[in-house]
Structures are given as structure tokens and as C-alpha cells.
Amino acid sequence: MHKISETSAAVLLWALKGIYQSTAATQYLAKLDLSAGVELNKACTAIWPHYGELILNRKFGILQLCQSILTQDKPHDKQIEQIIIAGAGLDAMGIELAARFPACRIFEIDWENMDIKHQLAENSSCLFIHADLQDAMSCKQALEKADWSPTQPSLLLLEGITYYIEDKALENLCKTLAPQIVIAEYMKPTHAMTEQAHQISHAVFATIQKHCEIGDIRTYEAGELSTLIGLKMADLWSMQRLEADRMGQNRHFPTSKAGWIEIGLFRNT
Numbered sequence: 001m002h003k004i005s006e007t008s009a010a011v012l013l014w015a016l017k018g019i020y021q022s023t024a025a026t027q028y029l030a031k032l033d034l035s036a037g038v039e040l041n042k043a044c045t046a047i048w049p050h051y052g053e054l055i056l057n058r059k060f061g062i063l064q065l066c067q068s069i070l071t072q073d074k075p076h077d078k079q080i081e082q083i084i085i086a087g088a089g090l091d092a093m094g095i096e097l098a099a100r101f102p103a104c105r106i107f108e109i110d111w112e113n114m115d116i117k118h119q120l121a122e123n124s125s126c127l128f129i130h131a132d133l134q135d136a137m138s139c140k141q142a143l144e145k146a147d148w149s150p151t152q153p154s155l156l157l158l159e160g161i162t163y164y165i166e167d168k169a170l171e172n173l174c175k176t177l178a179p180q181i182v183i184a185e186y187m188k189p190t191h192a193m194t195e196q197a198h199q200i201s202h203a204v205f206a207t208i209q210k211h212c213e214i215g216d217i218r219t220y221e222a223g224e225l226s227t228l229i230g231l232k233m234a235d236l237w238s239m240q241r242l243e244a245d246r247m248g249q250n251r252h253f254p255t256s257k258a259g260w261i262e263i264g265l266f267r268n269t
Contacts, residue, residue: 006211008089009037010044011160014052015091019059022099024123025092031120032090043207048200050252054259057242058185061263062093062159063100064245065183065237069155070101081105082154084143084177086133087161090117095124107148109139133161134169136176143177153180162186163205163217167228174229182231182266189219194257201260222264231266238262 013034020026044051069080081104085094088108098106106126108114114128121128131142144150156179162170163186174182187205190198205217226233239259243250253259 006036006040007208008091009034010040011055012091013037013041014055015059017056019056020092020096022096024099025096027123028095028121029092040208040211044204047203047207051204053252054239054261057239057246058261058263060246061237061242062157062183062185063096065265066097069181070104080153080155080181082107082148082152083157084109084154084179085157086173089113093159094126095121098124098126107143107146109143133165133173136172139173140176150178155179155181155183158182158184160185162220164214171228180268182229183263184225184266185261185263186225187217187219188260188262189221192221192257193260197258197260222262225264226266229266231268233264234267235265236262
């Protein structure tokens with residue numbers, strides 16, 4: 001079994017609860033040693049016992065959004081046949097998407113672990129590409145080498161990386177790859193959440209920073225992110241909306257300000 005980083009393992013310990021359901025994803029996840037994430041997972045749950053629900057809502061929402069986009073029937077939109085997952089790490093999102101949408105080509109890109117993931121995900125059609133997200137042109141060249149077509153419509157998925165990647169690097173990545181659609185998950189600024197949400201998120205990310213020695217966390221409002229990446233915001237999923245879609249009711253996120261992350265859908269038209 002391959003042992004993975006604390007943050008990735010901690011997230012996957014929550015995501016194992018029914019989010020990834022394909023055979024390819026479950027077989028892949030069974031090969032990962034998630035023990036490195038147990039302490040961090042417990043530390044976050046100790047801060048707020050329902051923290052795992054936020055992760056489940058987030059991943060559920062992304063899968064539902066992809067489902068909607070890839071099965072849409074809109075004559076004015078070109079059909080998406082390519083998905084780029086930036087900063088994919090060892091998460092199983094791309095493997096799950098490849099299993100659900102075999103006609104769509106899934107390109108996972110990150111600066112490490114892609115060779116290992118290729119070996120572990122032997123039953124997946126995903127393409128695992130090694131490149132530095134801080135260098136947009138090298139990412140584009142690596143994708144093209146893997147037979148990604150810049151002339152065909154792409155969906156770019158940004159999950160779990162907007163917190164850490166520098167603004168300019170994120171801007172360059174989006175403008176260089178020029179996707180038709182971007183799905184971006186991001187942290188909201190303090191004024192856009194309740195005091196309780198701020199206290200929980202602040203404590204959780206301080207814990208993550210302590211465990212993993214990462215830098216400052218970047219936050220965005222939807223309009224700010226739209227301007228940065230040069231795409232128009234088409235829709236927005238608050239944690240309130242994500243929970244209602246997943247659970248049929250709101251238990252932990254009763255208002256749009258009760259959550260500290262959002263998922264934005266951005267288009268180039």
C-alpha cells in the first residue's frame with residue numbers, strides 16, 4: 001500500500017463515506033495507506049464534529065456539477081470531452097469521473113505522485129501528468145504531449161488548490177489553458193461568513209498549517225475570482241445549497257454564510 005500525505009489522507013478518510021462508488025475508484029483507494037491522515041482527521045473533527053459533512057458536500061457537489069455539464073443538451077454549447085484536474089494529488093475524483101463518463105478524456109496534473117498514481121490506478125483510463133502548476137506553459141506543453149487538444153472545449157477543475165496557489169499562477173494557468181468551463185472550489189473571506197463559521201474554519205486551517213507547514217490561505221469572493229481567471233460566473237453553490245442538494249435538507253449549514261467554502265461555475269461566454 002502507498003502511504004500518502006496528511007492532508008490528502010485526512011480528506012479521503014471522509015470522502016470514503018459513499019462519495020466514490022465506481023469499481024475503478026474503490027479498487028484504487030483500497031491500495032492507499034491513509035494512516036497518515038488519521039491524526040489530522042481526528043483533530044479537525046475535534047474542532048467541529050461535523051467537519052466531514054463539508055468535505056462530503058463539496059465532493060458531491062463537484063460530481064453533480066460535472067454530471068450536469070457532461071450530459072447537457074444545449075445546441076449553443078460545444079460538448080465537453082476533456083476535463084483537466086489541476087492539483088489532482090492522490091484523490092480519486094478523476095478516476096471516478098473517468099468511470100462515470102468513459103467518452104470524456106480525463107487529464108490529472110500535479111507536480112508529484114503522478115507516476116505512482118498511474119501504477120496504482122491501473123484500471124482507470126485517466127491520464128496522469130507531471131507538471132508544475134506554477135508554470136502554466138509547462139502544464140500546457142505536458143498536456144499537449146499527453147494528447148490534450150487546446151482547440152477542443154475543456155473543463156478545468158480546481159478543487160483544494162485555490163487556497164495555496166499564488167494569484168498570478170492561478171490566473172496564468174486559466175488563461176493559458178483557456179478552458180470553456182471552470183469549476184472552482186475556494187475559501188471565502190471572513191466577512192462573507194458567520195462568526196461561528198469563521199471560528200471553525202480558522203481553527204481547522206490553523207491545525208492543517210501546523211501539521212503540514214503550509215503558507216497563508218488565500219480567500220476569494222466569486223466576483224474577484226471571476227475577474228482573476230477571466231471567465232464569467234455562471235452559477236454559485238454555497239455550502240447551504242450543496243447540503244440541501246445532497247441531504248434534502250439543511251442541518252449544519254442553514255444559511256449561505258454558515259459555510260466557509262463555495263463552488264463557483266465559470267464560463268468563457
